[in-house]
Amino acid sequence: MSPSPDPAGHSSTTKADVLSEALPYIRRFHGKTVVIKYGGNAMTEEELQRSFAHDVVLLKLVGLNPVVVHGGGPQINAALKRIGKEGVFVQGMRVTDAETMEVVEWVLGGQVQQDIVMMINAAGGKAVGLTGKDGCLIQATKKLMDDPENPGQVLDIGFVGDITRVEPAVVRALQDDQFIPVISSIGYSDDGTAYNINADVVAGKMAEVLGAEKLIMMTNTPGVLDKNGELLRTLSARTIDELFEDGTISGGMLPKISSALDAARNGVNSVHVIDGRVPHCLLLEILTDRGVGTMISSH
Secondary structure: OOOOEOOOOOEHHHHHHHHHHHHHHHHHHOOOEEEEEEOHHHHOOHHHHHHHHHHHHHHHHOOOEEEEEEOOHHHHHHHHHHOOOOOOEEOOEEOEOHHHHHHHHHHHHHHHHHHHHHHHHHOOOOEEEEOOOHHHOEEEEEEEEEOOOOOOOEEEEEEEEEEEEEOOHHHHHHHHOOOEEEEEOEEEOOOOOEEEOOHHHHHHHHHHHHOOOEEEEEEOOOOOEOOOOOEOOEEOHHHHHHHHHOOOOOOOHHHHHHHHHHHHHOOOOEEEEEEOOOOOHHHHHHHOOOOOEEEEOOO
């Protein structure tokens, strides 16, 4: 007798195969930290939000330690629009004047973070929201960018920060108590000044400092694409340098891939840029044989 399918068309044998496939990955990654940069469509579409929360809780329940780092570009843009401002970007970084910084703090540290925490808790997890000021988690200084049109000069893009130090004690304490940290990408200087930091940069540095097994960056593309729009399944440091030089990697992908490469070079075992528009992409990437994006190595 052949196994009967469930209403979704999945046979019991298929389900057993999926669970069996996940077992060696669960064993291999048990007790390991996985840093997840959460953003893009997965952050704004209701079905993908539920899928993400489900995946994060399941990873925690089977013994991994997920740490979520989030941005909130669309939400910040919407809030700025309500006060009559337009978002401006330079080399993938948001130009952040004092008024924009107030919006960033309110949106990231308040609205977006609490939505993610509630979503994970509703899926059966125990999430706790953090910003850079909690436990001195993310210490920062003002970022000055090289001006490509005027060599030797720098661009002042406002309250945008460079990370000077990550103090992971609060994250580790939460992990030990079975909580799931949800970190907003806001850093603070010694004098309490808040700085907007690209969430990809925060995720990469967090993965390095925590000695993460994996850094996973969720995007709105299938991964890193070549100039013909084809997915590049694996990338090395040398290949990435070539893609930077010929303009294949540009705009918002610049900080993402730079941070991914830095993490790979500084001890993170594997870095993945995956398609956040695929339901349950985290489980597919971590617990099955099927990758859903680009893997970046330091070699």
